[in-house]
Amino acid sequence: METLFQNVVNALQWGSFYALIALGYTLVYGVLQLINFAHGDIFMVGAYIAFFVASFFLGDAVPFDLSRTAVLALTIPLTMILTSCVGVLLERIAYKPLRRKGAHRLYVVITALMCGLILENGNLALLGASRRSLPELIDKTVYTLGGIAVTNLKLWVIFTAVLVFVILQFVVMRTKIGMAMRAVSWDKFALPLMGIPLDTVILFTFILGSGIAGLGGMLFAMSYPVLDPYMGAMVGWKAFIAAVVGGIGDIRGAFIGGFLLAFIEIMVAAFLPSTFRDLFAFTILLAILWWRPTGLFGVPHTTKI
Amino acid sequence: MKKYTLNILALVVCLLLVVAAQMDMLDQYVLTIIMFIGINIIFASSLNLVNGYMGEFSCGHAGFMCIGAYAASFLSVTLFTNNKILGAALLPPYLAPWLFLFILLVGGIVAALFGLVVALPSFRTRGDYLAIITIAANYIIISLIENIDIIGGPRGLQGMRKVMNAMRHTLDIPWMLIWVIIVTGISLLILYRLVNSTYGKGISAVCQDEVAAKIMSVNTDRVKMVAFMVSSGLAGVAGGLYAHMYGYINPQAFNILKSTEGLVMVYLGGMASLSGSVLAAILFTLLVEALRFAIPAVDGALHAIHVLPDGFELSQVWKWVLIPLILILLMQFRPEGLLGNRELTDVFPRLRRWFTLK
Numbered sequence: 001m002e003t004l005f006q007n008v009v010n011a012l013q014w015g016s017f018y019a020l021i022a023l024g025y026t027l028v029y030g031v032l033q034l035i036n037f038a039h040g041d042i043f044m045v046g047a048y049i050a051f052f053v054a055s056f057f058l059g060d061a062v063p064f065d066l067s068r069t070a071v072l073a074l075t076i077p078l079t080m081i082l083t084s085c086v087g088v089l090l091e092r093i094a095y096k097p098l099r100r101k102g103a104h105r106l107y108v109v110i111t112a113l114m115c116g117l118i119l120e121n122g123n124l125a126l127l128g129a130s131r132r133s134l135p136e137l138i139d140k141t142v143y144t145l146g147g148i149a150v151t152n153l154k155l156w157v158i159f160t161a162v163l164v165f166v167i168l169q170f171v172v173m174r175t176k177i178g179m180a181m182r183a184v185s186w187d188k189f190a191l192p193l194m195g196i197p198l199d200t201v202i203l204f205t206f207i208l209g210s211g212i213a214g215l216g217g218m219l220f221a222m223s224y225p226v227l228d229p230y231m232g233a234m235v236g237w238k239a240f241i242a243a244v245v246g247g248i249g250d251i252r253g254a255f256i257g258g259f260l261l262a263f264i265e266i267m268v269a270a271f272l273p274s275t276f277r278d279l280f281a282f283t284i285l286l287a288i289l290w291w292r293p294t295g296l297f298g299v300p301h302t303t304k305i
Numbered sequence: 306m307k308k309y310t311l312n313i314l315a316l317v318v319c320l321l322l323v324v325a326a327q328m329d330m331l332d333q334y335v336l337t338i339i340m341f342i343g344i345n346i347i348f349a350s351s352l353n354l355v356n357g358y359m360g361e362f363s364c365g366h367a368g369f370m371c372i373g374a375y376a377a378s379f380l381s382v383t384l385f386t387n388n389k390i391l392g393a394a395l396l397p398p399y400l401a402p403w404l405f406l407f408i409l410l411v412g413g414i415v416a417a418l419f420g421l422v423v424a425l426p427s428f429r430t431r432g433d434y435l436a437i438i439t440i441a442a443n444y445i446i447i448s449l450i451e452n453i454d455i456i457g458g459p460r461g462l463q464g465m466r467k468v469m470n471a472m473r474h475t476l477d478i479p480w481m482l483i484w485v486i487i488v489t490g491i492s493l494l495i496l497y498r499l500v501n502s503t504y505g506k507g508i509s510a511v512c513q514d515e516v517a518a519k520i521m522s523v524n525t526d527r528v529k530m531v532a533f534m535v536s537s538g539l540a541g542v543a544g545g546l547y548a549h550m551y552g553y554i555n556p557q558a559f560n561i562l563k564s565t566e567g568l569v570m571v572y573l574g575g576m577a578s579l580s581g582s583v584l585a586a587i588l589f590t591l592l593v594e595a596l597r598f599a600i601p602a603v604d605g606a607l608h609a610i611h612v613l614p615d616g617f618e619l620s621q622v623w624k625w626v627l628i629p630l631i632l633i634l635l636m637q638f639r640p641e642g643l644l645g646n647r648e649l650t651d652v653f654p655r656l657r658r659w660f661t662l663k
Binding site: 033035094097098103104107108109110111113114121122124125237240244273276279283285289290293 | 362364422425426429430432433434436437438440441442444445448449451452562565568572619620622623625626628629630632633636637640
């Protein structure tokens, strides 16, 4: 029974990571109908940026000594800002010219996939294969509750994921720019006629998505300190599965899908050899797409002749 | 006679290659590249059937290659060599050359059956979601093979070298080169005949407009199934050749990067263009091999003029930055590829007089 609850806590933590990335996938898809395959690697870039920012503030380059809490407080916003810059850069360099030309959506998807590969391998080529690890920014305290051990970091991760979800839901559903975002996905051609700047809305979407991925990357690096250029690939794919399972384009779907996938994975790993985890994750994706091609929350589009 | 000129020329070139290999006039390295070109031609042109002719986006093609490679290797290793899996050889090794094509065929059939994993969902989903399914299929296949311990799991499978040696013992000729040439020829012929047949026109019809194709009495589900199965089956055959050429395979050799190579070749050559895929496969293989030498050369040159700091070295990883970059630039500036929906004979119509494929 205790192991079960321990697994539940672990699943909640993993689900938070998946949810944070899946939200980015779903935001971009909801607005542009584009699967931003580079998103998992933006998560990885976020982790690396967090590493460089944190080491910069803890290193000798800064004349005054900062406490670790202050470093943490500085690293979070800086990581989010810098990561969204990377996301926006990608959008401006790779996706926007294609969109301007009215290229087939397939070409944009291929470009996104390739951008991801470039980010991964470019990172490996530039920074080398030496493993880096994020310096510890908060003291770990372990709370024990009836035999279940929970670190404060885990609680923070789960709390952050929920907070981000609530804020995002508020932004998309209640604010003007959120309304514009929903409008883009509704009808991209009527939108400029209503005086809404399309590019600004898309830019905002990428800032939001990449910023959240950066935050996720930083939290991931804090929980599992060893950084690796390919760390975003697998987690990114899984988060993508989560987004699809929930019905891509729907924020609630991404959030719930992330936790659902994490629960399934952790439970599979608890009862079967852990090498079966990926097999199950992808098989579930396949089964869900087969059974309900639009995911749990997605609304099917019918094609009319 | 005139219309057989190119056919005879191709035959002569292939014969010359085999003779040159037999006389040891070709370096082992050159030989490997030539065989690799053949395998890449099968891989790219079979992917083109789905991605080009049918207009779907399959980006997990290497998974089927993996299945074919493992099925063929498992069969040949257990049949002809004393191995750890089943013990003694089931058949006398001198039969190896005669049954090799059969083994490749079985590899292809098994891969085609796995192609159903993608083909069946394709009845209901198209576009992005089908792309996801293909990627998932790629991961599932790799993960599945890594979990089967009897064929080596993540450590990979070897022993195919012994099969090749058994062939050499029977008759000392460059078997592998011969197989690659024959199988590449047969695969291209199959694809050519398929896409130019009345039945195969259904594939292009699905690409143009699925609903209209259905109205025109094309059985779209069946067409999709045939296209996916032929495509993945041929990829499996390419995998079988690949496995026997290297004598060692491991599942991670067929991951998403390998699939990406296939995509680069297809889009470089042009969608729905068989000759484009052949051309692109040759160009791409040579380019990758050239990079193997070019990267250390550039590294040396940049160090000589002190552009790069001493501790920094350009590694082979840059290859994987450059290849995606090529594809991105291609998508930006010439998304239709080198030939772009046309065959070589459409670009140079006079070529038609010199060969025949009927």
